[in-house]
Amino acid sequence: MARDWQPDFERLVDEHQSMVFSLAWRMTGDRGLAEEITQDVFLELDGHMHRIESPQHALFWLRRVAMSRAADALRRRRVRGVDLWVEIEENHGTSLEERPSPLGARLEQLITTLPEPQRAALVLRYQEDLTPEEIADTLESPLATVKSNLQRGLKLLRAKAESNLKDYLRPGRALGGA
Amino acid sequence: MPEMDEFENALQQAFLRRPAPPGLRQRILEQRNRRRSDQIRRRVVFWQRLAACLVLAVVIGGLATWRHVTQQRRGETARAEVLTALRITNHALDQIHSRLTARDRETGERP
Numbered sequence: 001m002a003r004d005w006q007p008d009f010e011r012l013v014d015e016h017q018s019m020v021f022s023l024a025w026r027m028t029g030d031r032g033l034a035e036e037i038t039q040d041v042f043l044e045l046d047g048h049m050h051r052i053e054s055p056q057h058a059l060f061w062l063r064r065v066a067m068s069r070a071a072d073a074l075r076r077r078r079v080r081g082v083d084l085w086v087e088i089e090e091n092h093g094t095s096l097e098e099r100p101s102p103l104g105a106r107l108e109q110l111i112t113t114l115p116e117p118q119r120a121a122l123v124l125r126y127q128e129d130l131t132p133e134e135i136a137d138t139l140e141s142p143l144a145t146v147k148s149n150l151q152r153g154l155k156l157l158r159a160k161a162e163s164n165l166k167d168y169l170r171p172g173r174a175l176g177g178a
Numbered sequence: 179m180p181e182m183d184e185f186e187n188a189l190q191q192a193f194l195r196r197p198a199p200p201g202l203r204q205r206i207l208e209q210r211n212r213r214r215s216d217q218i219r220r221r222v223v224f225w226q227r228l229a230a231c232l233v234l235a236v237v238i239g240g241l242a243t244w245r246h247v248t249q250q251r252r253g254e255t256a257r258a259e260v261l262t263a264l265r266i267t268n269h270a271l272d273q274i275h276s277r278l279t280a281r282d283r284e285t286g287e288r289p
Contacts, residue, residue, distance in 0.1 A: 013203050123193065
């Protein structure tokens, strides 16, 4: 059966490079590595174009592969003992418009201190605005695990923010939440 | 999911997608083209090797057939020569037999 939608590689790159790059950067904390991962993910997509059935499928596939490749890269780095999260803090190689607000930068830095499963769940939740069910599908994890990672990650991040981001927060306002 | 509080809103703001680095798209497309060229080159090399193997197989097969046919022809020639030799011998024996019979008749002797 012929498909109505035909994937256009260049258009998919245009539409989703920012998403893949941001996921990879926030997961690895390394801009150069994130660029490599983004290239690899799109080259892998090129080999799977015949299996992509719709724009939603392409988006889902890219998110899943980007998270998977970022996790692989983290694992390889951990084996090599490289210290992560330097570049996010120092913003090496970023243009002015790429740089987040100081609070944003600090939050990004703090999230990098979370365990990887919690970080992955939070990045997909707050960058991609996915529901826990969608996150579970993307990460191929049980829903209960994803919910638990989201709650624990958010709680941990909130606690870290309370002690680290006092300067950025309005005095007298707590960071909310349960 | 419950409503987002102030912290989660701040988190969502902080986690807006970052623009991809300039030139990343170009690099991806270049790498894709390079990979495709490599694939085409590999495919060409594969077909060239396959063609070379086929040519080699045809040459070896041809040589084997030629050798077989040549041997068969030699065999046939040898067989024909043997038959000719036998015919000549037979003819010579016939002549000798005729002469002996004629001499016996002339002398009137019986063996």
